[in-house]
Amino acid sequence: MRGFAMKKIGEVGWVEKEAPACGPLDAICRPLAVAACTSDIHTVYEGAVGERTDMILGHEAVGEIMEVGELVKDFKVGDKVIIPAITPDWGSLEAQRGFAQHSGGTLGGWKFSNFKDGVFAELFHVNEADANLALLPEGMDPAEATMISDMIPTGFHGVELAEVTYGEDVLVVGIGPVGLMAVAGSALRGAGRIFGVGTRPNCVALAKEYGATDIINYKDGPIAEQVMKLTDNKGVDKIIIAGGDVDTISNVIDCIIPGGIISNVNYLGSGEYVKVPREAWGVGMGHVRITGGLMPAGRMRTERLANILSNGRLDVSGMLTHKFEGLESLPEALELMNQKPKELIKPVVTFSYDD
Ligand code: NDP
Ligand code: ZN
Numbered sequence: 001m002r003g004f005a006m007k008k009i010g011e012v013g014w015v016e017k018e019a020p021a022c023g024p025l026d027a028i029c030r031p032l033a034v035a036a037c038t039s040d041i042h043t044v045y046e047g048a049v050g051e052r053t054d055m056i057l058g059h060e061a062v063g064e065i066m067e068v069g070e071l072v073k074d075f076k077v078g079d080k081v082i083i084p085a086i087t088p089d090w091g092s093l094e095a096q097r098g099f100a101q102h103s104g105g106t107l108g109g110w111k112f113s114n115f116k117d118g119v120f121a122e123l124f125h126v127n128e129a130d131a132n133l134a135l136l137p138e139g140m141d142p143a144e145a146t147m148i149s150d151m152i153p154t155g156f157h158g159v160e161l162a163e164v165t166y167g168e169d170v171l172v173v174g175i176g177p178v179g180l181m182a183v184a185g186s187a188l189r190g191a192g193r194i195f196g197v198g199t200r201p202n203c204v205a206l207a208k209e210y211g212a213t214d215i216i217n218y219k220d221g222p223i224a225e226q227v228m229k230l231t232d233n234k235g236v237d238k239i240i241i242a243g244g245d246v247d248t249i250s251n252v253i254d255c256i257i258p259g260g261i262i263s264n265v266n267y268l269g270s271g272e273y274v275k276v277p278r279e280a281w282g283v284g285m286g287h288v289r290i291t292g293g294l295m296p297a298g299r300m301r302t303e304r305l306a307n308i309l310s311n312g313r314l315d316v317s318g319m320l321t322h323k324f325e326g327l328e329s330l331p332e333a334l335e336l337m338n339q340k341p342k343e344l345i346k347p348v349v350t351f352s353y354d355d
Contacts, residue, residue, distance in 0.1 A: 003056035003121030004330040006040075006113075009047035012334065015054045020117065020125035024071040027129035029063030032080060033142035034119050034330075035348045036060075036337040037150060038176065042269035045338065049114055057334065058120035059085040059112035060149035062142040065129075072129045080136040082306060083119065084297035085150035086110050087132040101294040110294060120330050134302035137310045143323065143348045147177075147316040148305045151346070153295040154265050155181020156305070158240035159189055161263035161291050166190035169236040171227055173197045173218075173252060174243020175207040177319055177346045178265060182240045184314055187211030195236065197223055198243065200342045206318050218244075224254035236260065241292075246271030249290060253280040256288055264292030322347040 005015040022028045040057045042048040061083045068075055075081065088100035088109035101109040111127070112118040126132055136145055155178050164170055170191045172182045175198035186194050187210060196212035198204060204215050216226045227236060235255045241248055241264040249262060253276065256262060268274065281288055308314050321344055324333050333347040 001122040002327065003117060004058070004327075004334070005054050005056045005120075006044045006052050007054055009051055010045060012044055012057070012331065015056065017056070017117070019123050022067045022069050022125070023127070024069040025128050025130070026069045027065050027072060027075060027126045027133065028067040028123055029061070029081065029083065029126060030066055030123055030353070031119055031121075031351050032062045032064055033146045033348055033350045034058050034061045035146040035149070035346055036333045037085075038178075038337060039267050040113055040334060041338050042267050043113065046269040048267065048269035055113065056117035056121045056124070057113045058118035058330075059110070059114075060146050060151075061119035061124070062136055062145045062149075063119070063124070066123065068129060074130050075133055080142070081133040082136055082145050082148050082302055083126055083133060084148075084153065084302050085112060086295055086297035087112065087127055088297060090128055090131040090298070100298060101296055107294055109297065122327065131299055132297065134299050134306060137306050140306065140310065143320055143350050144309070144316050145306070146348055147181075147319055147346070148302060148309065150295065151177045151319065152181050152305050152308075152314070152316070153297065153301065154178050155183075155242065156185040157293055157295045158182040158242060158263050158265040159185035161265075161293055162238040162240050162261045164189045164191050164238050167192040168238055169193045169195070169231065171195045171197070171223075171236045171239045171252065171255065172212070173223065173239065173241045173248060174266065175203045175212070176243055179240070179242035180206055180210055180319065180345070182242050182265070183207050183212050184210040186240070188308075188313065195227060195230070200344070202321060202343055202345055206345065209318065222251060224252050227255040231255075239263070241266050246274050250275045250277050250280075253277060253288065258282060259287045261289045261291065264290075265295070319346045320348050321345045324349040326351060
């Protein structure tokens with residue numbers, strides 16, 4: 001089979017591989033829609049998780065099941081399914097501890113396009129199908145449903161980690177597709193004022209649609225100063241970080257209230273240290289919590305996220321700014337993610353088959 005791969009750090013290209021084998025608990029799928037992700041860019045061009053050779057990229061997909069293992073109970077050949085970016089080993093001790101995304105070690109549930117071939121291929125393998133897959137709801141557009149693989153669960157996880165609740169003031173740093181879902185998730189959880197930080201015009205427009213009350217341009221000066229000005233020096237209750245770099249936490253901590261939470265879902269692709277400024281952190285006694293996490297996954301979670309779309313509580317159609325058809329367009333879709341032209345939010349590739 002063919003796949004579009006990271007050949008080595010800094011280089012992508014096509015590879016030919018054996019079709020993946022199906023274990024007793026697993027499924028083999030072909031793609032119906034896949035989306036390219038900023039994480040693939042960190043992995044290939046920053047070498048953020050280290051060297052990889054001929055590893056097929058992609059981890060956001062909706063697919064059709066071509067084969068199931070003999071122990072799979074709830075899925076069959078021909079089912080259309082949402083495949084989460086993270087596919088944990090559900091029997092692991094980490095899963096039993098409540099952190100399945102780290103099964104087998106830190107970030108261990110992130111298999112696709114990390115240490116296993118991803119979904120940018122004619123066929124791909126899904127471990128523990130019953131626990132990791134979710135049926136695509138009847139009538140749901142596969143391209144839109146790819147947002148349930150990673151963008152919705154990651155943005156929403158930022159909201160969960162920040163424990164956003166009714167009436168709070170929330171700062172969302174970064175309004176790319178992940179940050180946009182953090183804005184939408186904060187609004188769904190009842191936030192009062194929502195500050196979105198970003199510049200791309202499409203993202204700004206969609207952030208407002210999703211509930212951002214204020215937009216901050218990080219190029220206009222320090223984010224924290226702008227927030228303090230807009231809030232009469234009060235600051236915000238919660239900060240969700242979905243963009244920037246290793247210095248972003250230290251750049252925004254000045255505008256959080258004592259007892260606030262900073263949650264990071266940004267993939268810190270380069271830099272050695274995340275620094276916490278002593279004074280802004282209340283000289284160690286400000287009760288400001290700093291946390292960060294990889295999206296949780298699993299069938300139940302994925303079905304629940306699909307339920308939000310099915311019931312019209314969230315419309316992700318505006319996120320899909322660039323649409324392509326067929327395997328051959330994968331390089332172009334990925335390169336868009338690398339270049340980030342200003343009209344881009346998310347590129348998605350759909351597939352059609354004769355059989
Ligand atoms: P984008 O690059 O599309 O968006 C990044 C956002 O951050 C943009 O709004 C950008 O603004 C803004 N930004 C850039 N530089 C700064 C800065 N210095 N200060 C403040 N804001 C800045 O990324 P995605 O939304 O696709 O992804 C966001 C991050 O989430 C990535 O690192 C990705 O790898 C990660 N991720 C994490 C996952 C997890 O499970 N934790 C899963 C999936 C992704 P502008 O409008 O100017 O471009
Ligand atoms: Zn992704």
